[in-house]
């Protein structure tokens with residue numbers, strides 16, 4: 001068994017991850033910890049996942065006006081998402097066409113031009129080369145029109161969520177999202193006007209652990225976040241939503257893990273939360289503008305869907321492989337920096353068409369669990385570092401992800417479903433991971 005792993009477990013030189021070696025890392029219900037620790041595999045991931053897959057770049061509301069820009073890192077590439085002077089949103093490689101310097105060092109702002117600091121070439125917000133310093137030294141053999149900032153080959157937008165792919169050809173964004181697109185809708189449709197604004201502030205955190213550790217895990221909250229859960233139970237009117245009124249992480253609750261394929265998965269609280277609609281709507285009504293919000297949701301979506309959307313508070317609890325998660329009212333971008341180093345950016349989202357008080361409540365909820373001084377996220381990053389350290393042990397390197405394997409089933413929409421604590425998402429992610437890693 002796993003000769004390849006045994007051969008590579010004490011490697012002192014370069015390891016060659018051929019298809020057979022890669023395939024031997026994933027078994028039914030278990031994963032070799034090398035997938036999280038090996039620097040060479042990390043480089044392969046950048047080549048085979050981040051250079052080929054659709055990647056989330058940002059939300060269109062981050063760049064509402066011409067000249068607005070936001071830089072992000074996709075795999076190895078720094079990019080600028082910019083609203084051009086023609087009002088179109090582009091994703092441009094942040095690399096001067098002269099000798100390669102980054103042309104934008106600021107994360108976000110508004111500009112008319114990107115001027116390279118090195119020799120002063122200037123690009124406009126459409127990415128076109130606007131000025132070459134000392135251009136008399138270049139003759140007509142240089143096609144200046146072809147010397148603009150390089151656009152990422154494919155960019156698509158799903159309901160305001162901007163994705164890009166370095167692959168010139170391949171599946172469309174619609175094919176990539178599959179059944180997960182309807183789950184993104186849960187976040188967008190929480191606004192009666194279908195508008196989200198990713199302007200509620202963001203913060204970044206880094207941890208010394210692998211990027212794939214951030215995921216949909218319905219098994220850990222009762223344990224890792226036990227103290228938070230207890231506090232929430234003691235304060236059932238804290239406005240944290242309906243999740244606290246009975247425990248959604250109990251396997252007897254009507255809560256599920258769901259894998260859509262492509263490594264996309266969710267913690268599905270819909271059935272559970274809708275049972276608590278009345279309590280939740282009472283809470284909303286107590287908020288200024290709450291009754292109007294409920295009314296507007298009924299008008300926009302019809303009563304049945306409005307009840308569901310209000311029950312879940314626009315929380316898709318969705319992970320889209322490889323780099324974005326939509327949790328509560330947060331867009332979470334996962335940026336791999338090294339096999340054992342990851343950055344997570346959390347952007348709070350505001351709903352259009354609702355009162356300031358409703359958005360303020362949502363933001364307080366976000367801060368209380370996920371914020372820099374929040375009660376939840378620091379636990380997660382701490383445990384990811386413990387996992388990364390634990391995985392350095394080479395004896396018994398296999399990780400178990402078999403929970404619920406015998407009871408998962410295929411739903412009518414083709415998704416795989418398990419109980420809330422089942423490791424359906426983990427298995428789904430690695431099913432897709434191995435597919436991408438072994439593609440030729």
Ligand code: FES
Pocket residue numbers: 096097098099100101116117118119120121
């Ligand atoms: S590297 Fe940008 S102008 Fe020279």
Ligand SMILES: [Fe+2]
Pocket residue numbers: 220221224225376380
């Ligand atoms: Fe957590």
